[in-house]
Amino acid sequence: MPHLTPSQLDHYRENGYVLVESLLDPAADLDPVLAEYEKVLGELADELFAKKKIASTYADLNFDQRLCQIYNETGQVHAQHFDISLPQGNTTDAPIAVIPSAFAALRNERLLDIIEDLIGPEIYSNPVQHIRIKPPEQYLPGIPKDHHGRIAGFAVGATPWHQDNGVVLPEADETDMLTVWMPLTDAFREHGCIEVVAGSHRDGLLHHCQGNGIGLFVQDKHLDPDRVVTAQMKRGDVLFMHRLTCHSSLPNVSDKVRISFDLRYNPTGQPTGRPLFPGFVARSRQDPTSELRDAEAWAQSWYDTREKLSRVDVPTFNRWPSNDPVCA
Numbered sequence: 001m002p003h004l005t006p007s008q009l010d011h012y013r014e015n016g017y018v019l020v021e022s023l024l025d026p027a028a029d030l031d032p033v034l035a036e037y038e039k040v041l042g043e044l045a046d047e048l049f050a051k052k053k054i055a056s057t058y059a060d061l062n063f064d065q066r067l068c069q070i071y072n073e074t075g076q077v078h079a080q081h082f083d084i085s086l087p088q089g090n091t092t093d094a095p096i097a098v099i100p101s102a103f104a105a106l107r108n109e110r111l112l113d114i115i116e117d118l119i120g121p122e123i124y125s126n127p128v129q130h131i132r133i134k135p136p137e138q139y140l141p142g143i144p145k146d147h148h149g150r151i152a153g154f155a156v157g158a159t160p161w162h163q164d165n166g167v168v169l170p171e172a173d174e175t176d177m178l179t180v181w182m183p184l185t186d187a188f189r190e191h192g193c194i195e196v197v198a199g200s201h202r203d204g205l206l207h208h209c210q211g212n213g214i215g216l217f218v219q220d221k222h223l224d225p226d227r228v229v230t231a232q233m234k235r236g237d238v239l240f241m242h243r244l245t246c247h248s249s250l251p252n253v254s255d256k257v258r259i260s261f262d263l264r265y266n267p268t269g270q271p272t273g274r275p276l277f278p279g280f281v282a283r284s285r286q287d288p289t290s291e292l293r294d295a296e297a298w299a300q301s302w303y304d305t306r307e308k309l310s311r312v313d314v315p316t317f318n319r320w321p322s323n324d325p326v327c328a
Contacts, residue, residue: 002110004117012118016201016245019231019238023110026235030184033101034259037082037131038063040097044081045070064257068135072142077156085129086277086302088317092310098299102131105261107293111180111238112283115265118240119176121285125292126177126264127277128168134192134258137251158192159249160217163200164241164264166208167216168273170319173205175270177243184259187233192252194231194239197223200246208320209327216320218246219327274317278305 002023004012012018024030045057045066054073058066071077080087081095084102105111106125115123134156143156164179165172187193200206200223208216223246230250231239241247252258265282266272272279278301280292292298 001113004114009117012240012242015196015198015229016242017196017198017229017231017247018240019233020114020240021234022236023114023238024108024182024236029105029108029110030235033099033105033184033261034063036099036101037097037133037259040082040099041066041070044078048074064135067133067257068139071135071140075142077143079133079156082131082133084131085127086306086309089314090310091306091314094306096302096306097131098302100295100299102261103295103298105182106263106298107282111182114238114240115178115180116283119178119265119267121283122268123281123283124266124268124270124272125280125282126266126272127274127279128164128264128272130262132249132258132260132262134249134252134260136255136257137253139255157214158251160211160214161197161220161223161246161248162208162216162218163206163244163246165205165243166218166320167317169271169275169317171271171275172266172273175243175266175273177264177266177270177273179241179243179245180261180263180265181239181241182261182263183233183235183237184261185256186235187258187260188254189230189232189250190252190254191256191258192250192254193233193258195248195250196229196231196241197246198227198229200224200227201242201244203244203246205244206246207326209324210318210320210322216318222246276305276309276314278302 008018048054049057058069082097084098086094206218206222211217268281281290284290
């Protein structure tokens with residue numbers, strides 16, 4: 001059972017993050033996920049080919065080449081097709097890839113051991129969870145760019161500065177929510193790795209603005225550039241962040257697709273900040289029978305939620321208005 005050392009715990013408390021190297025086994029823990037996403041991409045290709053939106057399924061290409069070809073040919077980023085959470089707003093036709101290997105990653109025992117060190121033994125898998133597939137921007141000529149020549153948005157481009165507390169409802173402001181960021185492929189500077197502002201969790205919840213196409217972001221004037229740390233990570237490394245730690249990601253200027261999981265956990269019983277979305281008990285020392293261990297049941301909870309939300313007006317998850325005068 002891996003555990004954080006006293007110095008690692010002190011680093012987390014002082015800086016709002018801790019990077020644990022080689023926590024996961026790339027072959028045993030990560031390769032099965034990548035293999036399933038190969039299948040998800042194949043299903044997307046089959047679907048688009050049947051609709052005559054692409055000229056071929058491109059089954060002879062590797063994952064990176066196939067993904068870029070499909071994105072370019074359709075002129076669209078199909079990020080939701082791979083995601084493990086539903087989008088905001090209308091979910092009626094929203095695809096979701098709640099695959100067994102993703103559920104296994106959420107319940108990975110070595111991951112939960114470290115999470116237990118940080119938030120205690122009653123661990124709830126918060127439904128704010130995503131896979132981030134970030135292709136090399138140089139290989140996406142068919143995708144629209146912003147005025148800087150970059151692809152905007154959390155889905156594929158550089159991610160703006162933000163706090164994860166800022167993307168949930170105020171009901172979760174006191175929730176001891178933990179962000180777990182784990183690369184399935186190497187995430188060095190050139191691949192678009194994470195950057196954090198060390199100690200920013202002590203600054204409280206910062207004001208977030210809404211950017212066109214990039215989601216919520218914290219303005220640069222609130223950040224101390226001298227405290228920015230570039231968290232370069234190899235496969236198997238895992239980054240744990242406080243809910244108030246300000247972080248972003250760089251653009252992918254490499255020649256490889258960067259893939260990562262962006263997961264959340266909180267103590268069981270505390271508000272998740274997304275009450276309409278389904279979470280589950282990932283670990284309970286007090287009542288192990290309460291843990292969800294069935295991948296199919298987890299997937300069905302998301303399918304049921306999608307069906308239910310398709311029949312109602314889904315409220316926004318954002319507390320920050322789009323016409324906020326502070327952001328003008």
